[in-house]
Structure formats: C-alpha cells, structure tokens
Amino acid sequence: DDDVRHFVRCVGGDAAGVVVSTSATATSSKAADGAGAALDKYNVDWMGKYHGRSRVAVLPKTTDELCAIMSRCHARNLAVVPQGGNTGLVGGGVPAHDEVVVNLGRMNAIVSIDEDAGVSVVEAGVVLEELESAVRARGMTVPLDLGAKGKCQMGGCVSTNAGGLRLLRYGSLRGSVLGLEVVLANGEVLDLLRTLRKDNTGYDLKQLFIGAEGTLGIVTKIAILTPRAPTNVNVALFGLDSFASCVELLKLARGRLGEILSAFEFFDRESLDLVLEQLKGTQDPLAKPCPFYVVVETSGSVKSHDNAKLQAFLKIVKNKRVIVDGVVGKDEKHAFALWTLRERISVALKYAGAVYKYDISLPTARMYNLVTTLRARLAPKFGSGVKVLGYGHLGDGNLHLNISCAEYTDALESAIEPFVYEYTREERGSVSAEHGLGIMKAEEIIYSKDAKAVELMGAMKRALDPRGILNPYKVLPAATRAAALIPM
Amino acid sequence: DDDVRHFVRCVGGDAAGVVVSTSATATSSKAADGAGAALDKYNVDWMGKYHGRSRVAVLPKTTDELCAIMSRCHARNLAVVPQGGNTGLVGGGVPAHDEVVVNLGRMNAIVSIDEDAGVSVVEAGVVLEELESAVRARGMTVPLDLGAKGKCQMGGCVSTNAGGLRLLRYGSLRGSVLGLEVVLANGEVLDLLRTLRKDNTGYDLKQLFIGAEGTLGIVTKIAILTPRAPTNVNVALFGLDSFASCVELLKLARGRLGEILSAFEFFDRESLDLVLEQLKGTQDPLAKPCPFYVVVETSGSVKSHDNAKLQAFLKIVKNKRVIVDGVVGKDEKHAFALWTLRERISVALKYAGAVYKYDISLPTARMYNLVTTLRARLAPKFGSGVKVLGYGHLGDGNLHLNISCAEYTDALESAIEPFVYEYTREERGSVSAEHGLGIMKAEEIIYSKDAKAVELMGAMKRALDPRGILNPYKVLPAATRAAALIPM
Numbered sequence: 001d002d003d004v005r006h007f008v009r010c011v012g013g014d015a016a017g018v019v020v021s022t023s024a025t026a027t028s029s030k031a032a033d034g035a036g037a038a039l040d041k042y043n044v045d046w047m048g049k050y051h052g053r054s055r056v057a058v059l060p061k062t063t064d065e066l067c068a069i070m071s072r073c074h075a076r077n078l079a080v081v082p083q084g085g086n087t088g089l090v091g092g093g094v095p096a097h098d099e100v101v102v103n104l105g106r107m108n109a110i111v112s113i114d115e116d117a118g119v120s121v122v123e124a125g126v127v128l129e130e131l132e133s134a135v136r137a138r139g140m141t142v143p144l145d146l147g148a149k150g151k152c153q154m155g156g157c158v159s160t161n162a163g164g165l166r167l168l169r170y171g172s173l174r175g176s177v178l179g180l181e182v183v184l185a186n187g188e189v190l191d192l193l194r195t196l197r198k199d200n201t202g203y204d205l206k207q208l209f210i211g212a213e214g215t216l217g218i219v220t221k222i223a224i225l226t227p228r229a230p231t232n233v234n235v236a237l238f239g240l241d242s243f244a245s246c247v248e249l250l251k252l253a254r255g256r257l258g259e260i261l262s263a264f265e266f267f268d269r270e271s272l273d274l275v276l277e278q279l280k281g282t283q284d285p286l287a288k289p290c291p292f293y294v295v296v297e298t299s300g301s302v303k304s305h306d307n308a309k310l311q312a313f314l315k316i317v318k319n320k321r322v323i324v325d326g327v328v329g330k331d332e333k334h335a336f337a338l339w340t341l342r343e344r345i346s347v348a349l350k351y352a353g354a355v356y357k358y359d360i361s362l363p364t365a366r367m368y369n370l371v372t373t374l375r376a377r378l379a380p381k382f383g384s385g386v387k388v389l390g391y392g393h394l395g396d397g398n399l400h401l402n403i404s405c406a407e408y409t410d411a412l413e414s415a416i417e418p419f420v421y422e423y424t425r426e427e428r429g430s431v432s433a434e435h436g437l438g439i440m441k442a443e444e445i446i447y448s449k450d451a452k453a454v455e456l457m458g459a460m461k462r463a464l465d466p467r468g469i470l471n472p473y474k475v476l477p478a479a480t481r482a483a484a485l486i487p488m
Numbered sequence: 489d490d491d492v493r494h495f496v497r498c499v500g501g502d503a504a505g506v507v508v509s510t511s512a513t514a515t516s517s518k519a520a521d522g523a524g525a526a527l528d529k530y531n532v533d534w535m536g537k538y539h540g541r542s543r544v545a546v547l548p549k550t551t552d553e554l555c556a557i558m559s560r561c562h563a564r565n566l567a568v569v570p571q572g573g574n575t576g577l578v579g580g581g582v583p584a585h586d587e588v589v590v591n592l593g594r595m596n597a598i599v600s601i602d603e604d605a606g607v608s609v610v611e612a613g614v615v616l617e618e619l620e621s622a623v624r625a626r627g628m629t630v631p632l633d634l635g636a637k638g639k640c641q642m643g644g645c646v647s648t649n650a651g652g653l654r655l656l657r658y659g660s661l662r663g664s665v666l667g668l669e670v671v672l673a674n675g676e677v678l679d680l681l682r683t684l685r686k687d688n689t690g691y692d693l694k695q696l697f698i699g700a701e702g703t704l705g706i707v708t709k710i711a712i713l714t715p716r717a718p719t720n721v722n723v724a725l726f727g728l729d730s731f732a733s734c735v736e737l738l739k740l741a742r743g744r745l746g747e748i749l750s751a752f753e754f755f756d757r758e759s760l761d762l763v764l765e766q767l768k769g770t771q772d773p774l775a776k777p778c779p780f781y782v783v784v785e786t787s788g789s790v791k792s793h794d795n796a797k798l799q800a801f802l803k804i805v806k807n808k809r810v811i812v813d814g815v816v817g818k819d820e821k822h823a824f825a826l827w828t829l830r831e832r833i834s835v836a837l838k839y840a841g842a843v844y845k846y847d848i849s850l851p852t853a854r855m856y857n858l859v860t861t862l863r864a865r866l867a868p869k870f871g872s873g874v875k876v877l878g879y880g881h882l883g884d885g886n887l888h889l890n891i892s893c894a895e896y897t898d899a900l901e902s903a904i905e906p907f908v909y910e911y912t913r914e915e916r917g918s919v920s921a922e923h924g925l926g927i928m929k930a931e932e933i934i935y936s937k938d939a940k941a942v943e944l945m946g947a948m949k950r951a952l953d954p955r956g957i958l959n960p961y962k963v964l965p966a967a968t969r970a971a972a973l974i975p976m
Binding site: 117118160161163167172188190194195196197198199201202203204205207208210212230231251255259300301302305308309361363364365393396397428429430431433434435445448452453454457460463476 | 604605606648649651655659660662663676677678679680682683684685686687688689690691692693695696698699700704716718719739742743744745746747748787788789790793796797849851852853881884885886916917918919920921922923924925929933936937938940941942944945947948950951952963964
C-alpha cells in the first residue's frame with residue numbers, strides 16, 4: 001500500500017530495507033510458514049513467547065532515513081516498535097499487534113574509538129560483542145557484558161538499561177553512556193551526542209531514553225565510556241552449603257578483594273543440574289555437589305598483586321569454613337569453562353522447554369527466600385515437572401528467578417503471578433531489576449512504583465510522544481497510556 | 489502578613505523556623521545592616537556576588553512541614569528558592585528577587601546507614617562532611633568529596649549533581665544516588681526512596697531531579713551508595729614543564745595505576761602563587777617552581793601493592809622525563825598538605841578579591857588552551873591586576889577557569905563573556921561541567937545544548953511545575969521558562 005511504498009522511498013528504494021508480508025492479512029506466529037514467514041524474525045521474540053502480527057518491518061541505514069520513516073508514521077498515526085537484536089525477555093522489542101517494526105540492525109557502524117579519552121561512539125545497531133572486539137584491539141573494554149552479547153545491539157542495551165555481569169565493577173549505563181542521538185516520535189532529531197564526562201547544563205535528558213524501552217524516542221547513536229581493559233583476570237568458583245554462606249562470602253570478597261572484585265554471581269544446584277543435563281561438554285566443577293555456587297571474578301593491572309589478594313581471600317574463606325570447596329581457573333580456557341556454567345543457564349533453560357522468567361531486586365541477605373517460598377508453593381500442585389531455579393547477580397542484589405516447565409499454562413502462570421510481584425513489593429524490591437517491563441510487566445509497574453510516579457511517567461510520555469505511536473502497549477499501564485494521549 | 493503566619497503554623501509554631509524581615513520593605517544586601525540583616529545569610533551567596541531581596545526564609549524540620557509550606561505557596565502562587573548550604577557558584581541557591589527561601593538546613597538527620605549493603609539514607613540538610621564522618625566510623629566512605637564539604641548539604645549536592653574530587657573513582661551521583669524523596673511544586677510527595685542497586689521499572693524519574701537545581705522539585709531525602717573506604721591512600725605531587733606533560737602523565741597514570749587511581753588534579757603556577765600569597769602556613773612543595781602541578785591520589789586495599797604500583801609509576805615518569813620533580817606524601821599530615829594546595833585555591837581566590845569563575849568541560853588534551861588564549865586576550869587591556877588561573881579535574885576533562893581581580897566590572901565581564909562560552913561551544917564542550925547553571929548561566933545553556941533539547945527541558949518544567957514557582961529565573965532561559973508556564 002501507500003505507506004509501504006513510502007517506506008521503500010525512505011530507505012532509498014533499497015528493497016532489502018523493507019520486509020513486507022505477501023499476504024493481505026499477516027498471520028505470523030511461531031508455527032506460521034508461508035506468507036508471514038519472512039516477518040517471523042521481526043514478529044516473534046527469541047523465546048517464542050510473544051507473537052506480533054506486523055505486516056511490515058523497515059530497516060533504515062541512516063538517521064535521516066529513520067527521520068523520514070518516523071515523520072510518515074507520525075503524520076499517518078502509525079504505531080512503531082523500535083527493535084534491536086531481539087534478545088529481550090519481556091516482549092518489549094516485538095509488536096503487540098500490527099505495529100510497524102523499525103529494526104536498527106543495519107545502522108551498525110562504529111563511528112569512532114578515542115583511545116586517549118576512553119570513549120567510543122557507535123550506531124544503535126552495533127552488536128555488543130563486535131564493539132567489545134573492536135575496543136579490545138586497542139586495550140579497552142565495554143563496561144557491559146551479558147549472555148546475549150553475540151546478538152544484542154547497543155541501542156537495545158541502552159533502551160533497556162541492560163545490567164549484566166560487569167555492573168558491580170563499572171556501574172550502570174546511566175553513568176557510562178555520555179551522549180545519545182535520538183529520533184523523536186515526530187521524526188525530529190534530538191542531538192545529545194557529546195563525549196564529555198561532565199556536563200551540568202540543564203536537565204540530563206538522555207537519562208529519559210536510557211531504559212525507556214523505545215517508548216519515548218528511538219536511540220540512533222551512542223557515546224559510551226570504554227575504559228582500559230584489565231590486563232589480568234582471575235575466575236574462581238566456590239561450592240557452598242547455604243545461601244547465608246554466599247552472602248558471607250560476598251562480604252568477605254568486598255573487604256578482601258577490594259578494588260579488583262569485578263563480578264560476584266551465584267546459582268543454585270538446580271540451575272547447575274539443568275546446565276549439565278542440557279549442554280554438551282559441561283561437567284560438574286567440584287568433586288561433590290553443593291546446594292549453592294558462586295563465581296567470583298577479579299580484574300586488575302598487576303598479576304602478582306591480584307594473585308596475592310586472591311590467595312589471601314581463599315585462605316580466609318577456607319579457614320572460616322565459609323565455603324565447602326573451591327577451584328580457581330588455572331588458565332583462560334578453564335576460567336572460561338567456569339564462567340560458562342553461570343552464563344549458559346539461560347540457554348539451558350531455553351533448551352529444556354518453556355520458562356517463566358522473573359528478574360527481581362531484593363535485599364541481598366533475603367534474596368533466596370523467594371525461591372524456596374515459591375518451590376513450596378508450586379510443588380504440591382505441579383510436582384517435579386516444574387522446576388524453580390535461582391541464580392543471578394548477588395553482588396547487585398539481583399535475582400533471576402526461573403520456572404522451567406514443559407509448556408506455558410494458565411494454571412501455572414496464575415500460581416506464580418501476582419504472588420511473585422506481591423512478595424517483591426512487600427520487600428520494597430523491584431519487579432524488574434534489569435530486563436525492563438515491556439509488554440509482560442507494563443501493568444506490574446505498580447508493584448515497584450507508586451501512583452504519583454506512574455502519573456509523572458505518563459506526563460513524560462505525553463511530552464515526548466503525544467500521539468502515543470512509539471512502542472505502544474509497553475512499559476506504562478493501559479490507564480496511564482490513555483491519560484498520556486493528547487486528543488487530536 | 490497572612491503567608492508568614494501560615495508558614496509559622498507550618499513549622500509547628502516554632503519561631504526559629506521562620507526568619508522574617510522586620511522592615512516592611514526588605515533591603516537586604518551585602519552592605520545592609522539593621523532590618524534585612526537577619527536575612528542576609530539567606531539572600532546573599534557566599535561569594536557576595538548575588539543579592540536577593542527575600543523577606544522571609546522558612547526552615548522546615550520534616551517533609552510534612554515542607555509539604556504544607558509548598559501547598560500554600562502553590563495555592564498563593566508564591567515563588568520559592570530551595571536552599572542548602574549556600575555554597576553554590578552560579579547563584580542557584582539564593583533568591584533572584586523576593587522569592588520565599590526554603591532552607592533545608594534543619595532537615596539534617598542521618599536516617600540509616602546499612603553497612604552490609606553499603607547504602608546510607610539521609611535528609612537533604614545533612615552536611616557532606618558529617619555524613620563522611622558517620623560512615624567512616626563504619627569503614628565506608630561517601631563517593632563525593634569537594635572543597636565545600638564542611639558546609640554544603642547533601643540535598644544541594646544532589647540538586648547540582650556535584651562532581652568533585654572522587655568522580656574519577658566512583659563516577660557521578662547519577663550512579664551513586666539510588667533513591668530520592670522529593671516534594672513537588674504543589675506540595676505532593678514523590679516517593680522514589682529505594683535502596684536498590686538495580687531497578688528498571690519505567691523511566692528513572694529521580695534522574696530528573698539530580699542536577700535540576702531545585703527547579704523541578706525539592707529533594708528531601710536521599711539514598712546513596714557509601715562504598716567501603718579504601719584502607720590505604722597515597723598522595724603524590726608532581727611539577728611539570730608543560731600542559732602536554734600533564735596529559736601524558738594522566739595517560740601513564742591510567743595505565744600504570746589502573747584500579748587504584750582515585751584522583752588526578754592539576755593546577756598552574758599562577759594558582760599556586762595565589763595560594764602561597766593568601767594562605768598562611770602554605771609553602772612551595774618542590775625545590776624549584778614549575779609552570780604546572782599535578783596531584784595524584786591512589787586508594788587501594790593492600791598497602792604493599794599500592795606502594796609497589798606507585799613506585800613503578802614514579803620510576804617510569806622519571807625515566808621518561810614526563811615530570812620535572814615530584815614528592816610523595818610521607819605521612820597523613822604531609823599528604824594532607826599536598827592536597828591542600830589544590831583544594832584551597834578556591835579559598836585563596838576569595839581572599840584575593842573579586843573572581844569570575846567558569847567551570848568548563850573540554851577535550852582533555854586541548855583544555856589549557858582556553859587559559860592561555862584568555863590571558864592573551866585580557867592582558868593588553870587589563871594588565872597584571874587581572875590574573876587568569878587554570879586548575880581542575882584533569883582526569884574528568886574539567887577545567888576551572890578563574891579570573892581574579894580587584895572588583896567586578898562590566899568592562900572585564902564583557903571581555904570574558906561571551907568569549908569563553910563561544911570558545912567552549914566551538915570545542916563541543918560544556919559551559920558548566922559541575923557547577924550548574926543557576927542564574928549566572930541560565931541564558932548560556934544554548935552554548936551547550938541545542939534548541940530542541942532546551943525546548944524539551946521546558947516541557948519537563950511544564951509537567952512538574954506548571955505555575956513556575958520553583959526557583960524561577962534559574963537554569964532555563966527566560967523564553968523557555970515563559971513557554972513552560974501553563975496559563976491559569
């Protein structure tokens with residue numbers, strides 16, 4: 001139709017830039033083949049949990065092209081889903097219905113890498129791992145690392161305020177992102193692309209777009225701190241008797257490893273069992289099974305200093321019997337294998353079947369109670385076919401609670417929700433520590449934010465996207481979204 | 489009058505909570521005594537540069553009291569200036585005309601210090617140094633340190649997004665502040681006071697108030713990361729031949745001192761001369777005068793490791809002849825004396841007379857060019873009575889440019905401005921790296937932000953303070969402020 005022809009003009013007549021359903025009524029779904037199949041990769045999330053029915057995906061190559069696309073969508077009141085690597089966990093990056101998909105994957109240039117200043121500028125579609133490789137070659141690193149690094153794109157990382165494995169060391173993207181270029185709902189460009197470490201001239205508008213999941217604007221370019229890479233990395237894996245011991249270990253690690261502690265991750269035996277079962281080449285890291293495991297990573301600049309600190313730490317935790325057993329990665333390959341056990345839990349879960357994923361912030365010391373409480377709640381009704389797994393970023397108070405099962409059922413879902421959210425509210429935690437809200441938790445925001453805060457978010461939405469065309473049905477609850485719309 | 493009687497009721501009838509001018513027409517000024525004198529400390533900034541004419545200062549003791557005050561001001565359309573320790577440098581914390589001063593100094597409770605989580609919660613009026621003492625006693629530190637620490641208050645620090653001496657190590661307050669309680673323009677409370685490290689549920693509204701200089705709401709409580717204090721701190725002072733050598737030293741420090749580098753400050757000989765001249769008990773730190781000086785601080789957890797890294801660094805910078813001379817603080821007292829030379833420049837400037845202060849972000853390598861360029865510009869007209877000094881946070885790309893003179897004159901001011909701002913815009917820098925805009929630079933925001941960004945800031949102002957009663961005349965340019973007002 002007219003819009004599609006316009007989009008083709010927007011991307012310079014490049015046929016690869018517009019993917020259209022060949023049937024009049026798009027029927028894309030997990031099972032679909034034929035007409036909607038070409039659009040499936042844009043319509044369906046990687047877990048196969050959320051199925052949109054968009055009839056067109058547009059892939060601009062430049063900011064100008066995107067401006068032209070958005071200008072058209074704004075004028076015609078067409079809803080838009082900005083999409084990155086489609087590795088999200090809350091359905092934020094796929095259409096809810098028939099929104100136009102704007103996929104940033106072809107805006108994938110690394111614009112500049114400034115070694116002296118330790119700052120890189122990239123387009124939104126650059127894959128995290130590609131940026132990491134590019135800056136590593138210059139002795140730098142990206143202050144963000146996560147399981148999806150091979151596929152997730154920087155624009156998506158910024159838009160979800162991705163946390164990941166290095167947050168403990170480098171802090172959140174709110175500090176690491178120095179500047180952004182954003183295309184607004186009406187197709188205008190907001191140029192906040194500076195590479196300054198400090199700038200206190202007015203409100204820090206870029207913060208609005210970090211973590212907004214594409215509901216306030218489309219991030220097109222990013223200036224991000226890329227600090228000097230540590231020259232010496234050690235990885236140790238510990239087996240522990242109880243979650244309380246994991247917390248004690250964290251306290252000792254903070255004190256004894258000080259400035260070189262760069263990751264502190266935990267997982268339970270149930271998680272490890274699933275990895276060993278689902279993933280070839282993995283093996284039990286310690287002689288005897290333990291109920292809990294912790295991966296500690298140190299990163300420093302002088303090998304002998306790091307080793308000395310780690311050895312002193314090991315001595316103390318052994319003497320104090322905080323750990324049952326432990327192993328230090330003896331070389332890079334071994335260290336990688338230890339890390340893999342933690343990092344690949346999420347992949348093992350996917351192989352094992354359906355999975356309900358929750359990403360919760362809780363007071364560190366009581367974090368695991370949610371796992372045991374939920375087990376006790378589900379076991380009588382659902383038996384051993386439903387497994388409750390706990391793992392995550394213990395150093396950041398972030399629990400990844402996963403319920404693995406054969407298939408998604410209403411009975412199971414209603415046994416989990418809203419229980420998990422109510423539990424989290426009681427603890428004054430967050431129902432989404434790092435995954436965002438997307439479509440999955442848009443209504444659940446009330447468990448973490450009070451009514452006044454949600455109302456103000458509506459005001460921000462109204463100010464930036466008065467027609468509500470940007471990633472509708474996501475992040476904000478329906479009532480707030482409706483209130484945010486300015487009547488035309 | 490009626491409003492004053494109401495304010496007295498708001499603070500529970502406590503006479504100390506409301507300071508009123510005893511004369512009908514307030515005439516507070518630097519020189520004033522008599523009627524307006526009691527209000528001078530609220531009306532005049534610490535530099536004596538900005539003089540308000542407020543007739544009343546209110547000092548609430550609780551959030552509820554402040555809500556009642558704001559509710560009255562909103563209903564009666566009375567303008568309000570939130571005020572902390574009054575240590576600002578851009579006139580952001582004193583009235584421009586006759587606004588009601590709301591001073592947070594009596595809301596000064598440390599609410600909680602959680603040693604395990606490394607998080608403290610404080611009221612806005614807590615003085616930075618008091619918080620530092622309180623957490624130090626528990627082995628923690630505040631991720632913020634600056635010259636005004638003995639007087640500046642936490643609410644003001646957050647509202648100006650204060651940077652200071654430790655930003656290089658701990659990053660900006662945007663990462664360290666975990667939660668805020670804010671009283672909005674209409675007297676409602678916005679409760680964003682969480683102590684979570686990670687929370688991705690909707691837009692991060694607290695970022696709006698960090699650095700907004702009290703124009704969007706009044707910060708009343710703060711949850712802030714208070715990390716484990718380093719057990720071992722070293723300070724070294726270097727003399728260098730050129731600014732290029734300072735930059736080379738920074739590069740080497742980043743590489744060689746790695747994870748323990750905690751501050752990298754520079755000052756020029758002109759700055760040191762002023763300190764030696766104005767401040768008793770100070771002395772030249774090195775045998776021969778040098779044109780540039782750098783203070784390097786390291787903070788780590790194992791003394792022998794830190795010393796070894798520092799010695800290796802010293803050896804390299806001597807061998808490479810990057811430095812002319814250097815000295816390492818041999819004990820705490822000596823280290824403090826070295827730090828003092830950098831930290832007290834600002835005090836020396838105040839003793840020396842009038843001073844024009846500029847706080848600029850620039851590309852690190854070219855930062856000092858602004859100082860030499862301005863010297864060349866001013867010298868022919870103003871001679872040696874006008875001194876141009878350069879110092880600041882070299883590790884953060886932040887130059888404090890100061891022009892010391894006998895008195896403020898229009899001729900001198902117009903020789904400096906807008907030149908300094910235009911220069912900064914050319915370099916794509918920031919006209920306010922860490923001091924904020926206040927009343928001094930409200931119009932100058934255009935040198936750092938484009939028109940679209942300023943327009944959006946106006947939209948934020950409109951959403952949060954539709955009547956424009958919060959800290960008027962500050963941060964936003966007059967045209968934007970006017971456009972932000974919603975007609976009543």
